[in-house]
Amino acid sequence: MKTGYYDFNLSVLNFLIGLQKGSLLLKPYSKEFKNFDYSIFSLEQKITSSELGDIKPEVIFNSNKINNTLLFESTEAKVEIKAEEKQGKKSQLERYKNTKKENLSDIGLIPKVSLKSFDIPFIVTPLNIEGYIDFFKKNIEYKFPTLVFYFDDEKNKYFVELKHNKFSVAEVNNFFEKGISFGRLNMFIKYDFSKISEPEEKIKIFNHLALQLLKVLYKSKKGDVFTAEQLSKATFSDTLWDGLSVEMKTSIKRNIAKMIAELFITIPDLQKHCFYKEHGNSIQYKIILEDVNREITMRKYSKKMLDFINATIAPKLQIQLELDLFGSV
Amino acid sequence: MNQPIINNKKELFEHFQINIFNAYNQLLENKKFDHDNSLLKTYLLEHDIPKGEDPIFYIKNNFLLKVGPKKIIKPIIRQTKDSELLHLRYKDNLDVYIDLSHDRIWNMYSLGASDKFEKLIQNVSYSTFFDNIWLNHDFLKEFQNSNGISRGFGLDFDYKKFENEEDSSPTLKMQLSGMSLSDKVLDALHLIPELKNHITLSKVKMKKFDKDDNSMFILEDIKYNGKISVRGSDINQHLSTIFELKKDYMGLLTNIENNYRIGWKRIKGNIHVEGYPLYFLKNDEKINVELVCEKMFDGSRPFKLLGIPKDIKGGKVVEVFDLHIGGVFTIQIFPDMFVIYLNEEICGNTILRFYTNLQHSFSNSFIILNDNEDRIL
Numbered sequence: 001m002k003t004g005y006y007d008f009n010l011s012v013l014n015f016l017i018g019l020q021k022g023s024l025l026l027k028p029y030s031k032e033f034k035n036f037d038y039s040i041f042s043l044e045q046k047i048t049s050s051e052l053g054d055i056k057p058e059v060i061f062n063s064n065k066i067n068n069t070l071l072f073e074s075t076e077a078k079v080e081i082k083a084e085e086k087q088g089k090k091s092q093l094e095r096y097k098n099t100k101k102e103n104l105s106d107i108g109l110i111p112k113v114s115l116k117s118f119d120i121p122f123i124v125t126p127l128n129i130e131g132y133i134d135f136f137k138k139n140i141e142y143k144f145p146t147l148v149f150y151f152d153d154e155k156n157k158y159f160v161e162l163k164h165n166k167f168s169v170a171e172v173n174n175f176f177e178k179g180i181s182f183g184r185l186n187m188f189i190k191y192d193f194s195k196i197s198e199p200e201e202k203i204k205i206f207n208h209l210a211l212q213l214l215k216v217l218y219k220s221k222k223g224d225v226f227t228a229e230q231l232s233k234a235t236f237s238d239t240l241w242d243g244l245s246v247e248m249k250t251s252i253k254r255n256i257a258k259m260i261a262e263l264f265i266t267i268p269d270l271q272k273h274c275f276y277k278e279h280g281n282s283i284q285y286k287i288i289l290e291d292v293n294r295e296i297t298m299r300k301y302s303k304k305m306l307d308f309i310n311a312t313i314a315p316k317l318q319i320q321l322e323l324d325l326f327g328s329v
Numbered sequence: 330m331n332q333p334i335i336n337n338k339k340e341l342f343e344h345f346q347i348n349i350f351n352a353y354n355q356l357l358e359n360k361k362f363d364h365d366n367s368l369l370k371t372y373l374l375e376h377d378i379p380k381g382e383d384p385i386f387y388i389k390n391n392f393l394l395k396v397g398p399k400k401i402i403k404p405i406i407r408q409t410k411d412s413e414l415l416h417l418r419y420k421d422n423l424d425v426y427i428d429l430s431h432d433r434i435w436n437m438y439s440l441g442a443s444d445k446f447e448k449l450i451q452n453v454s455y456s457t458f459f460d461n462i463w464l465n466h467d468f469l470k471e472f473q474n475s476n477g478i479s480r481g482f483g484l485d486f487d488y489k490k491f492e493n494e495e496d497s498s499p500t501l502k503m504q505l506s507g508m509s510l511s512d513k514v515l516d517a518l519h520l521i522p523e524l525k526n527h528i529t530l531s532k533v534k535m536k537k538f539d540k541d542d543n544s545m546f547i548l549e550d551i552k553y554n555g556k557i558s559v560r561g562s563d564i565n566q567h568l569s570t571i572f573e574l575k576k577d578y579m580g581l582l583t584n585i586e587n588n589y590r591i592g593w594k595r596i597k598g599n600i601h602v603e604g605y606p607l608y609f610l611k612n613d614e615k616i617n618v619e620l621v622c623e624k625m626f627d628g629s630r631p632f633k634l635l636g637i638p639k640d641i642k643g644g645k646v647v648e649v650f651d652l653h654i655g656g657v658f659t660i661q662i663f664p665d666m667f668v669i670y671l672n673e674e675i676c677g678n679t680i681l682r683f684y685t686n687l688q689h690s691f692s693n694s695f696i697i698l699n700d701n702e703d704r705i706l
Contacts, residue, residue: 004640017602022700024608025668030700042599109597151642158642184643184663187670188591188602204648207637211650211657214635218457218655237673239593239600302635302652303628310637 005200009058010192011185012074012123012149013043015160016059018186025184032175037065047108053095057120060110067116068169069104071096074123074149079131096120097142117168121145121176123160133164147176157181199315206314208235209256210306217274218298220287226275228256228283257283262313267304273297332424337411341426341438345369345564348440352560353548371571372437372450373555373578375460375678377654384429385415391456394419394449421445433582434462434575443558450556457655460678462555462578463685465706466693469530469553476573477535480548481506482515485531490631490690491624501527506534526613526694537566553685578681584705585677592673607680607705608698609667609687618644618662621691628652631686638662651679667695681706 015026020040022030038061046056057071073096075082083091090098104110104118122144124132129148136142146164151157160180167173190208195201212234216226232252233241241249257277264271271277274289274297289297335341352368378387385406394402404417404425413430423441439446454461464472473479484503501524505511511534519525532552539545547561549570557574559567591604622638622645636647644663651658656675661668669680680697684706687695697706 004642004644006642021602021605023606024698024700024702040601043602045599156643184661184668185641186606186668187641187646187659187661188606190648190659204639207648208657211636211648214650215655215657218652237593239595242595243600299628299652302650306635306637306650 006151007192007195007200008076008125008149009074009195010189011151011158012072013058013189014185014187015149015158016061016072017188020061021186021188023186025186026180026182029175029180029182036063036068036169036172036175038063038070041069041110041114045108047099047103049103049107052098052103053090055092055095055099060108062110062114064111064113066169066171067114068172069110069114069118070167070172071099071104071118071120072123073120073144076125076128078128079135083135093142096144119143119145119167119172121147121167123147123149126150129163136164145173145176155181157183158185203310203314205235206255206259207306207310209259210309213260214298214302214305217287217289220289222287222290224287225278225284226287227285228253231256253283259309259313260285262316263305263308266308266312267301270301270305274301332418335414335416335426336409338414338428341414342564342568345438345440345559345567349547349560349564349567350562353562356560368440368443369559369567370439370443370446371557371559371567372446373462373557373571373575374435374437374450374453375433375462375676376435377458377460377676387458388415388417388427391459392417392425392449392453394421394423394445395452396421396448419445419449423449425449431575433579436571447556454554455653457653460654460676460682463678463681464551464553464555464574464578465681465685466528466530466688467706468577468581469533469551472551472574472577473533473535476570477537477549479509479511479533480536481511481534482530483532483534483550483552484518484528485553485689486527486529486693487690488527490629491620493620499524499527501529502531526692529688529693531689536561537570539563539566553689581681581706582677585671585680589677589680589699589705590671590673590675604671605700607669607671608700609669609684609695610698611665611692611695613692613694615664616662616666618664621662622647631690632683634683636660651675653682654679 017040018026019030019033020038022034041060041062043059044056045060046054048054057073059072060069062069082093085092099120101115101118105112105115122132124146126148132146136144136146143165145162145167147160147162149160152159158181162176167176191204192201209231212231215234216231220226232249260277275285275287278284278286333344335344349369378384388406392404396402402419402421404419407416407418409416413428415427415429417425417427423445424439425441425446426438428436453459482505484501486501488500505514518528530553532550534550537547537549545563545566547559547563547566549567550558557570589605589607591602591606594601594603625632626634626636626638626647626649628635633652634649635652636649638645638647641661644661646659646661649658649660654676656679658672658675658679659670671680684695684697696704699705
């Protein structure tokens with residue numbers, strides 16, 4: 001059976017966003033979930049305090065209607081790693097356990113009205129769920145509702161099941177306790193930023209970069225200049241690009257230059273007819289493509305460029321730096 | 330034909346008034362036109378010229394008449410006394426007037442030979458900054474019903490692009506003119522199960538009257554790509570058709586662009602995902618996902634979409650480059666639907682073009698829904 005690409009973190013994130021947005025693909029669950037009137041308060045928000053250290057849930061939902069906040073943490077890591085993983089002085093699990101309403105309202109700026117109660121649902125893989133349940137049973141002070149998320153290739157469906165502990169709000173608990181299964185997932189978020197250096201994610205990003213390059217060649221006038229940074233911003237969107245570290249930005253820009261240099265070697269006509277690299281300190285390119293011939297030229301090179309970038313260039317390029325997309329509040 | 334010097338829209342429409350009336354009388358007397366030089370043709374053209382830029386620059390570069398493999402005729406552009414009206418003259422005896430007053434859709438008029446005007450529009454709409462407007466089957470039908478009296482229709486469905494040994498469907502092209510029974514014929518065709526998903530309107534023909542004076546009327550053929558052929562006794566009726574058509578079309582465009590573009594926003598320091606996807610649901614037999622991916626994303630017409638499909642659970646996903654306008658968006662393909670995610674800059678016309686082309690070359694059994702299952706198209 002053809003199984004198709006599956007990324008745990010990306011799937012969980014898209015599931016949660018779809019649930020909140022009332023996705024058609026997640027009906028009837030998303031419709032029922034809408035009744036709780038949760039908003040997405042933030043994605044990947046880092047909440048830092050000196051007593052607590054950092055916590056950085058994947059998604060925070062808050063609802064003024066049912067006065068509840070959910071801090072979803074999804075992980076492919078084993079419980080032992082989470083219990084030992086130090087950042088500041090305590091393990092991640094401990095930092096979550098010690099999180100208080102005041103931390104979330106005063107530092108996280110989550111409205112108090114939605115903090116009458118809050119939960120920290122942990123979403124883990126089938127491989128690790130037993131380990132988490134055992135750990136939480138032995139350490140009853142950890143009250144995290146613990147869910148398993150997976151795709152069953154036999155049944156061709158995704159499953160989300162609440163396996164341990166309860167949500168504070170009875171209706172929310174009932175919702176998750178019934179279990180959720182669905183066949184398709186939306187793709188609100190396309191990249192798993194935590195795996196940016198892994199082959200699948202890297203090829204996706206470079207494919208998108210290639211499309212942005214095509215867009216620039218299409219939309220620019222003869223004589224226009226574009227930079228590697230402009231291509232990157234268009235790929236990640238301005239908002240996300242701003243959240244990248246300086247090192248990350250530099251690495252991506254350098255890779256774009258390499259990608260274009262390889263393209264010039266493979267398809268020399270690109271440099272002759274479409275655009276060339278300008279000499280200077282920053283990486284920038286000048287459009288020499290005549291508008292009159294744009295369509296003919298682009299039709300000739302577009303597919304060749306895309307195929308070449310996907311099959312040959314992207315796997316060779318390296319992005320190895322860690323990402324901190326969203327910073328701290 | 331001697332072309333008077335037109336200085337403004339008032340003079341232009343007076344000139345057209347005379348010509349459409351003559352065209353109608355010629356048709357009555359001879360039952361056919363000797364040639365269509367005197368028939369008024371209006372094209373509604375969507376443009377994507379960046380705000381504040383000079384439209385003449387883009388017209389100079391893109392409004393080229395290709396008359397041979399290497400022969401291109403450039404227009405002589407004359408600015409009339411009305412700053413919103415341009416006159417383009419091509420050596421090959423073609424005069425075109427462009428009304429630039431609308432910030433999104435221009436009206437292009439010509440009394441010149443239909444084949445030359447169409448060739449020009451074809452060239453223009455292939456360029457990055459211009460596109461046809463795309464009137465889908467239901468839009469055309471509803472527009473005809475609410476704006477005039479039906480006088481016929483044209484159908485155009487061609488499955489050639491997707492045809493293979495196991496999967497062949499009919500090519501269905503049909504014209505019906507001057508019949509008050511045309512709606513009944515259309516309804517009857519829908520009752521044939523083998524045809525019902527291939528019945529796609531390519532044009533509607535309608536008659537409009539001045540409500541106070543029956544002698545003032547217009548006969549219009551409205552094509553799915555925004556071309557309107559006109560004859561009759563009252564140019565004002567035609568101008569009202571253009572106004573209504575643009576109003577209805579802009580309603581669709583703005584709805585898509587305001588609600589269905591996915592973007593990242595930073596609000597009070599936090600990251601949010603805004604906007605919703607569009608779901609193209611197919612109501613009858615399943616989509617052959619492999620076949621669609623093989624044929625739809627190779628950059629060829631009519632879709633002009635380029636991308637490399639990748640497997641996901643239950644289907645495929647394609648990051649698509651739209652060769653028509655140079656935009657990027659994402660499509661998921663499942664056996665029962667397409668899900669489209671427009672990015673922040675993509676123009677709503679992309680969706681309307683994709684949908685209309687699906688109806689003409691794949692199947693007319695799609696409906697577009699949002700997450701609330703409200704029908705968008």
